[in-house]
Ligand SMILES: Nc1ncnc2c1ncn2[C@@H]1O[C@H](COP(=O)(O)OP(=O)(O)OP(=O)(O)O)[C@@H](O)[C@H]1O
């Protein structure tokens with residue numbers, strides 16, 4: 001089934017002003033498309049966490065959303081520095097966030113845990129050389 005791109009947005013490193021805009025834009029787009037509110041909520045959590053990870057932990061990237069009749073695909077690609085230890089990164093409570101970031105309310109180490117919880121399928125590739133590339137599938141029925 002052919003997927004249609006419904007959003008593509010650049011995410012800038014440390015841009016807390018616009019951080020969160022992509023997930024909120026996508027939420028509006030999905031509501032307009034008539035996607036049910038539970039799925040919209042799930043998708044919002046996933047995209048917000050991945051978007052903020054790009055803001056906080058990467059040098060910048062891009063988020064893309066595609067939809068077909070069956071599923072929603074979220075792609076989040078950044079340019080590095082990559083996740084050193086993926087197993088650790090998916091451990092509840094593990095975070096490399098600085099004190100400054102923690103004071104802003106981030107760094108509980110729960111982002112990726114929640115992404116995994118709400119994704120029907122999650123693929124993540126990360127390296128120092130190529131950055132972090134996450135693909136999430138959410139079934140629409
Ligand atoms: N895009 C990324 N680039 C580099 N490192 C990342 C990226 N996303 C996550 N990480 C690493 O994985 C760790 C765990 O990420 P996770 O989102 O679970 O927690 P957090 O961002 O530290 O805190 P929280 O999401 O609860 O605010 C991060 O602390 C960071 O070290």
Ligand SMILES: [Mg+2]
Nearest residue numbers: 049053111112
């Ligand atoms: Mg996070």
